[in-house]
Amino acid sequence: MCDTANKNIYLPYLTTVEEVIDETPDVRTLRLVFQDPELRENFTFRSGQFAEYSAFGAGEATFCIASSPTRKGYIECSFRSVGRVTEELRRLEVGDTMGVRGPYGNSFPIEEFFGKNMVFVAGGIALPPLRTLICNCLDQRDKFGDITIVYGARTEADLVYKRELKEWQERADVRLVKTVDPGGDGPEWDGMVGFVPTILGEAAPSAENTIALVCGPPIMIKFTLPVLEKLGFTDQQVYTTLENRMKCGLGKCGRCNVGNVYVCKDGPVFTAQQIKAMPMEF
Amino acid sequence: MQKYISQQNFTALLDALIKQGTRVVAPKLNAGTVLYEPLAAAEEMVADQLPRRSGKEAFFPLCEEIMSYEKTGQQVALTDIDPARFPETVLVGVRPCDAAAIPVLDAVFSWDYKDEFFLERRRKTTVVGLACTTADDACFCTAVGISPAETRGSDLFLTPLVVGGYRCESYSDKGEALINSHPGLFAEPSVAGALPLAEPQTEKFDLKKVKAWLDEHFEDPAWDSIATRCVGCGACAFVCPACHCFDIVDEGTEKKGKRRKSWDACGFWKFTHHASGHNPRDQQPKRYRNRIMHKFKYYDDKFGQTLCTGCGRCIRLCPVGIDIAAIVEEISKKEV
Numbered sequence: 001m002c003d004t005a006n007k008n009i010y011l012p013y014l015t016t017v018e019e020v021i022d023e024t025p026d027v028r029t030l031r032l033v034f035q036d037p038e039l040r041e042n043f044t045f046r047s048g049q050f051a052e053y054s055a056f057g058a059g060e061a062t063f064c065i066a067s068s069p070t071r072k073g074y075i076e077c078s079f080r081s082v083g084r085v086t087e088e089l090r091r092l093e094v095g096d097t098m099g100v101r102g103p104y105g106n107s108f109p110i111e112e113f114f115g116k117n118m119v120f121v122a123g124g125i126a127l128p129p130l131r132t133l134i135c136n137c138l139d140q141r142d143k144f145g146d147i148t149i150v151y152g153a154r155t156e157a158d159l160v161y162k163r164e165l166k167e168w169q170e171r172a173d174v175r176l177v178k179t180v181d182p183g184g185d186g187p188e189w190d191g192m193v194g195f196v197p198t199i200l201g202e203a204a205p206s207a208e209n210t211i212a213l214v215c216g217p218p219i220m221i222k223f224t225l226p227v228l229e230k231l232g233f234t235d236q237q238v239y240t241t242l243e244n245r246m247k248c249g250l251g252k253c254g255r256c257n258v259g260n261v262y263v264c265k266d267g268p269v270f271t272a273q274q275i276k277a278m279p280m281e282f
Numbered sequence: 283m284q285k286y287i288s289q290q291n292f293t294a295l296l297d298a299l300i301k302q303g304t305r306v307v308a309p310k311l312n313a314g315t316v317l318y319e320p321l322a323a324a325e326e327m328v329a330d331q332l333p334r335r336s337g338k339e340a341f342f343p344l345c346e347e348i349m350s351y352e353k354t355g356q357q358v359a360l361t362d363i364d365p366a367r368f369p370e371t372v373l374v375g376v377r378p379c380d381a382a383a384i385p386v387l388d389a390v391f392s393w394d395y396k397d398e399f400f401l402e403r404r405r406k407t408t409v410v411g412l413a414c415t416t417a418d419d420a421c422f423c424t425a426v427g428i429s430p431a432e433t434r435g436s437d438l439f440l441t442p443l444v445v446g447g448y449r450c451e452s453y454s455d456k457g458e459a460l461i462n463s464h465p466g467l468f469a470e471p472s473v474a475g476a477l478p479l480a481e482p483q484t485e486k487f488d489l490k491k492v493k494a495w496l497d498e499h500f501e502d503p504a505w506d507s508i509a510t511r512c513v514g515c516g517a518c519a520f521v522c523p524a525c526h527c528f529d530i531v532d533e534g535t536e537k538k539g540k541r542r543k544s545w546d547a548c549g550f551w552k553f554t555h556h557a558s559g560h561n562p563r564d565q566q567p568k569r570y571r572n573r574i575m576h577k578f579k580y581y582d583d584k585f586g587q588t589l590c591t592g593c594g595r596c597i598r599l600c601p602v603g604i605d606i607a608a609i610v611e612e613i614s615k616k617e618v
Contacts, residue, residue, distance in 0.1 A: 007398070008348065008349065008362050008363060008398060008399075009395045009396065009397060009398070010348045010349065010530065010541070010543065011348075011349050011360060011362055012360070014358060014360065016356075056351040056353060056358055056532065056536065056539070057351075057532050057534055057535050057536035057537070057539055058532055058536075059530065059531055059532045059541075060530060061557075082557040082558060083557035086557065088536070095356045096356050097353070097356060097357055097358040099351075099358070099360075217560075218560070243556075244554065244556075244562060245553075245554050245555065245556050247528070247529055247530045247546075248528075248530065250394070250395040250397075251393065251394055251395065252390055252391060252395070252397060252526070252528070253527055253528050253529070253530070253546070254526065254527035254528070254546075254548065254576070255527060255546070255548070255553050255554055256554075257572075257576075257580065258562070259500060259575070259580070260575075260579065260580040260583045260584065265394065279500040279501070280501075281500075281562045281563065281568075282562050
């Protein structure tokens with residue numbers, strides 16, 4: 001989005017943490033506002049794009065931009081604290097400064113989805129890359145047909161965006177199918193029990209004029225693709241996003257490649273057709 | 283433009299450049315190892331040995347600061363790096379295998395996003411190549427289509443003559459400007475013959491055939507035997523003139539510190555290791571496969587050439603004796 005000629009492409013923008021939301025015991029969402037007023041107004045991105053987030057002193061970590069570009073003035077990222085950088089990002093409080101580089105990578109071709117039914121399939125911490133698109137679709141609801149969301153996690157506690165799940169559940173124009181793995185349900189659980197691919201098969205959304213968007217751990221994707229195929233989805237109707245380890249996000253540092261495909265430049269959004277053409281290196 | 287420069291005047295040229303404040307980087311003995319390093323005087327240059335590491339660090343340092351940060355309360359101030367601080371440099375005595383790798387790196391750092399750390403240094407550097415007259419058992423530049431007299435990547439190219447001194451041929455405005463900066467030191471071209479060029483003892487590889495096999499054999503039992511010995515030390519990538527993978531790390535405390543870009547290697551297990559514990563290249567043969575694939579297929583897919591110039595450094599240095607030339611030759615003989 002920005003003119004990068006003769007500029008330091010590794011220099012992050014500064015943002016202020018405006019809100020800290022605990023999604024699960026170890027997943028946190030940060031709402032970030034650009035400190036530069038001009039950037040706050042003009043920063044644009046597309047659903048599916050990612051950024052490099054700085055915890056100064058620890059380094060950078062790569063996540064998608066989890067908020068929708070239709071909701072302006074801020075961006076959000078959601079992450080699980082599992083490494084050096086994410087542990088540091090977790091220590092940030094409201095008002096603290098955080099660095100952001102981006103937006104990078106390709107995006108969901110949302111304009112091509114206008115007029116179609118949408119089926120979102122996500123597992124665990126993989127909802128954020130689809131949440132940006134879900135909110136994007138909901139903010140222009142009349143441009144889409146049926147919207148189905150199949151989302152599961154290991155346990156109730158591991159479900160992220162609980163307030164939005166509640167909102168989606170209450171909306172008449174969204175079909176939310178939420179599930180937890182067997183044994184992950186508590187006494188109050190009002191969703192399904194079972195693994196995401198199985199529940200998706202039972203929910204059986206029609207493939208007719210429909211786009212499926214799948215995001216989850218590699219094992220979930222592996223078992224979900226055949227279910228979609230059985231439901232009649234072609235590989236061109238199915239999209240996913242990959243998240244390989246990255247450093248630069250700019251197609252230079254050389255680590256996110258899957259075969260000759262650079263996830264940071266050619267992705268992170270791919271169709272199932274593209275995924276199937278790749279070697280198993282993700 | 284073609285000229286002749288005597289050995290004496292060549293020394294005078296380097297000394298004059300050093301004196302006027304230009305950074306002159308050339309092969310130099312440092313604690314028993316020849317490396318491309320800034321000279322304090324022309325006499326320090328070692329012209330007859332291939333430096334242990336390549337010349338790429340003149341543009342792509344092993345480790346460099348890309349910004350610094352300082353936290354005050356909840357605010358963080360970032361300090362950018364001013365590319366104006368990169369010195370005007372003349373990189374001298376660059377072997378054809380090293381010089382030929384420079385345009386290969388240019389492609390990476392200039393496609394799409396522009397890495398000004400690399401590109402500004404590139405703009406400010408004049409590359410003076412030197413025809414190669416000595417090859418050892420590990421050299422295989424000719425096998426990957428580069429000649430010991432290859433001028434690609436050089437702004438000015440020196441060919442040692444039997445009578446002493448060098449034939450100088452310029453290949454860019456920068457090369458011409460270097461001659462014109464000290465015209466008195468250069469004479470009209472000599473008719474004297476050149477010293478015999480090095481003759482690496484290797485057959486030319488059929489790189490098209492190598493790539494054709496790689497295109498179809500990401501999964502192949504051969505990979506397990508090809509690099510089963512690799513210990514993942516990363517030395518091959520660090521001495522390679524064409525390897526360019528890097529890491530970005532913070533050095534300092536939460537309050538104050540620097541962010542650095544530093545060399546990395548696809549042979550390291552951590553290179554692709556996700557914080558979740560998942561690693562797409564979880565075994566050493568998969569990492570070595572990436573090295574071969576990147577050099578002889580992926581880079582070619584993207585930029586139309588090979589990411590190897592046959593300098594042989596990785597062969598000389600590998601602690602377990604992995605010979606990339608032998609591997610590529612073997613691949614070139616496989617049925618596609």
